[in-house]
Amino acid sequence: MLSFANDYAEGAHEKILQKLIDTNRESLPGYGSDKYCESAKNRIREACQCAEAEIYFLAGGTQTNQVVIDTLLADYEGVIAAKTGHISVHEAGAIEYTGHKVLELPQKEGKLLAEEVESYLAGFYGDVTHEHMVFPGMVYITHPTEYGTLYTKRELQEISGVCARYNIPLYLDGARLGYGLAGERIDVTLPDLAAYCDAFYIGGTKVGALCGEAVVFTRNAPRYFMTRVKQHGALLAKGRLLGIQFDTLFTDNLYLENGRNAVRMANMLRKVFADKGYSFYLETPTNQIFIVLENEQLERLGNEVLFDIWEKYDESHTVVRFATSWATSEQDVAALAALL
Amino acid sequence: MLSFANDYAEGAHEKILQKLIDTNRESLPGYGSDKYCESAKNRIREACQCAEAEIYFLAGGTQTNQVVIDTLLADYEGVIAAKTGHISVHEAGAIEYTGHKVLELPQKEGKLLAEEVESYLAGFYGDVTHEHMVFPGMVYITHPTEYGTLYTKRELQEISGVCARYNIPLYLDGARLGYGLAGERIDVTLPDLAAYCDAFYIGGTKVGALCGEAVVFTRNAPRYFMTRVKQHGALLAKGRLLGIQFDTLFTDNLYLENGRNAVRMANMLRKVFADKGYSFYLETPTNQIFIVLENEQLERLGNEVLFDIWEKYDESHTVVRFATSWATSEQDVAALAALL
Amino acid sequence: MLSFANDYAEGAHEKILQKLIDTNRESLPGYGSDKYCESAKNRIREACQCAEAEIYFLAGGTQTNQVVIDTLLADYEGVIAAKTGHISVHEAGAIEYTGHKVLELPQKEGKLLAEEVESYLAGFYGDVTHEHMVFPGMVYITHPTEYGTLYTKRELQEISGVCARYNIPLYLDGARLGYGLAGERIDVTLPDLAAYCDAFYIGGTKVGALCGEAVVFTRNAPRYFMTRVKQHGALLAKGRLLGIQFDTLFTDNLYLENGRNAVRMANMLRKVFADKGYSFYLETPTNQIFIVLENEQLERLGNEVLFDIWEKYDESHTVVRFATSWATSEQDVAALAALL
């Protein structure tokens, strides 16, 4: 069945598979100390224009959020996030599992607003009872957000400024980062992220890898980070699996190419939806398209194509999500267009 | 450099890579619900002759131990393990991180003895203050052990009996299981493990996979295990990566073949060591060989081949470990022999 | 200085001190197994008309919430609470510290509404992705609430019904319970609480004890609860300290008397505020009174009497809280009245 359900339905970009084959019989040291991890780190540092960045590879997104947030926070601190943030909703309490509260703030189209963050922090320190409360120890944002939206450079700068004033790190979840670096009017680049964030991760799983996320600590990593990764059960013996993939993704711009394909396909699909008079739930510049379907349409279409049911709109309408990916082809879009 | 350092230095068996290529563009559901996971589970159930087994795939060994032990224990319980057990020593406190004490018992050649376990349990319940202590809630063993030794069927049966009498589960860490199922006089089979253990895992990472371990709950899995896996940050979006690998490992006996190669190479190497008069630290039937080297030998050899320094033997000798694997060839053994 | 800041500013009711003196040199067993604990439990069972209740004594409120919630929840579950609930705001993340998310719902005057709870639960189980989310494993309410309000019997019954339908326990935090059992038109009694709640605690610290809360499990307590209490660092060696206090509080209705005094003084004070034209922030039947003060009034009054600054009302007004207690006298009220 035709699938626009998500961006992790296929395996990996063929260049990655080829590299796994080419290097397969090389005997390499374990736990991320091999030359491919090293090379991948150098390429990422260069792409971020951040020579001093410390980089680590982890297997998945929830794992990455859990390990990074737990190691950046003091035990008495929590993490500020949008109420719709992935860590707030869809990670089965992985953050709380490590002892930290997710301090949920209101959001707009999936984005935290700098003034909301500032107001929360000011309110916290202005409250004489704040030593009885969870200290806000970092800010978590997603880019692209769960709603496929993007922060502008200005917005990022403002949130980063608030964090700096309160001396807490800004951490950006880039599970779908490739799809946020790839549009026509892209405002925020990897070097921007390195400049504004204390830590962020470059998502591999959803942008053409078999698995894997690259965590970039732009200033310095938590002490004994590898030990902490292992303590969380997250250290792969064959670290090469992640290093080889990211080395490939950051060779010849493959990561950006993967992103561009998805956004190009999404734009093509947007035009189809618009031309056919479908109603957009919100405007998004990335690989996720949110459409308000009549419930009969929903049922009919659901028999022929996979997509994600997002939320109820009203009694007779539902918001659904169509996602393109690095693997979506023009034929896929045409096939979907034919069904609409 | 020639490497006998460990059994995870190469990539994956080529059949696995081929299967990843063959299935790469198939659009599959996520989180382990795809058909390859299903097929792999069926093949493992069959290999274990345990139709009712519930099977889950995780990415690595420490992660598997952490998730399984944490979900099988009540919060007030700890896990009994040998003082030399992997969870006791080399997992960076991943078990304690989830709130559980590792109750360390003496061992013999890496093995827990049934009488030690029974005596500990009897002592615990005989102590009137035991409600102020950590309840022993399960028994953890490794097979092969960290010393490359194996439990006999009799030993396994006895430990299993003790567990049954105290109504606590027996969990077996099979990180190197393939190398324990493959010798000439193999006593313990997969169906034996399914019969005697409440849970065990079949190690993939060290037996020819890129990553991945298959957890087998022989009676029933902890409730909402998938949610618990996610809560631990251990759920891969592309569950196919694990399913495809285990589906391949359990097709045409590849898993056993991988094990057999390693043991055959180890036996060849054992003969070389014996013929040349090297001193064995202990006898092992699996892929790990422990040799007592004079320190000068150690230094000289260390310049030409990678092996693992195990522990100091005395002032002038050191115990070292040579490991073969699914990837070791006769040429490798011959090359090492030439250096000895 | 005159204090209406809170209800824990004095020591203990003198009858409690007297009982501590009378029993001081008795040699008693430890950890809550003494005869005073036993007697106190029996008196509480009787007051609750709940013969099968299991009762435990803990030292403080946050501790009680932490231990009870952690032991009633499965590891993958969180606790539903009002956004203004004590565990949501003022317990320094003690719940998250034990690995559980506080699932915050909107509230009305500090109260959770049954329909909000039901809607949340229905939404959760209706969401096909719910196994990626935190399972709602219990409901937490406070009575009196942080706003001094009380649930009606009807409201309690409705929430209890929702919990029963979803098979999750209802837990009531009675830190100030004495002040909620003592008004003129009291609707909810101890037997009602025992009927509608699976667990609740009878607050001692704020109702005339030196320290101590009595947890009542109306059906059955979590297994090995004493061990769990110790594991949380919450088991007092001299359990008698808590048993003697609750034995006294539940002799000759002292607990209710303490509550009645506070409510009588609060009503007297309410009349003063009303007569002098002060503006009430909300109506409350218990020992807490919320008044909207002009900021100049606030400053002037703040020099002569202690009260609690609650929250900003608008640019020129502030909500403040005056609390009476078991120890408040008519002279105290008169002295405050003279300042208004």
Next chain:
Amino acid sequence: MLSFANDYAEGAHEKILQKLIDTNRESLPGYGSDKYCESAKNRIREACQCAEAEIYFLAGGTQTNQVVIDTLLADYEGVIAAKTGHISVHEAGAIEYTGHKVLELPQKEGKLLAEEVESYLAGFYGDVTHEHMVFPGMVYITHPTEYGTLYTKRELQEISGVCARYNIPLYLDGARLGYGLAGERIDVTLPDLAAYCDAFYIGGTKVGALCGEAVVFTRNAPRYFMTRVKQHGALLAKGRLLGIQFDTLFTDNLYLENGRNAVRMANMLRKVFADKGYSFYLETPTNQIFIVLENEQLERLGNEVLFDIWEKYDESHTVVRFATSWATSEQDVAALAALL
């Protein structure tokens, strides 16, 4: 029945009760910010000759160990302790509950040896795989130990020296400290403890208080310690309860007097045992006496006096413990003597 079972069977020294009565109706601020806490801290600073010490009061011993160890350790660190240490055995896993491994070392008469600690630390850092293991982050000792023995000043100095060389804190559990400061040939004083330890606690519960332990951080306390205490559920609203008790214990040498009484009674009892030819399990200078009883003696005596069964000695003998306390009188000793 005559009781020599432990040192927490009675209430509190009468001077403490009197002080609670005298201060009962004073309206005081909560959470340890009252003037009695302040006064108690000053008196303790003076007794320790440590003007810069930061002091906090907690309710019980396991709680104190849990909070102090958890806050002094980094998340990836464990605590070195004797295999017989209280945290290793009798705290229901309260340390592991907070995520930290107890690294158990061999002991002699309950004491850790400096050379064992040094050897463990040297071995750890000498192990090339140590980043896969739990970092030893502090040393925990008890004084008096669980066996009633005491460290000499020299031994303390040596352990302290090892800790300093490895830059990890030394923490001393003084649950029974009063009984270790009170003998005739006392070698280690409070100022010694302040000089050699980074943190220690002065036990109140077992030395004449209703409850309470005073934690002394001799250099500086963990950041936001009060918030951390609350997060652990350990912050009492009526902090006065602890402050008043310690203020009294450190007025007119009451703490030392309580200790002296117990040791004087123990010495009297030791003479009785010796004169009657009883066999001592080990020599102790504090309030605990360990005797090897024939099993028939054990049974007969057990009908008339409470004591603690320690461990099996051989088939026909058992080690038992007799404890005196601040509350033991000469009549008690005489009564016991009459039974021997």
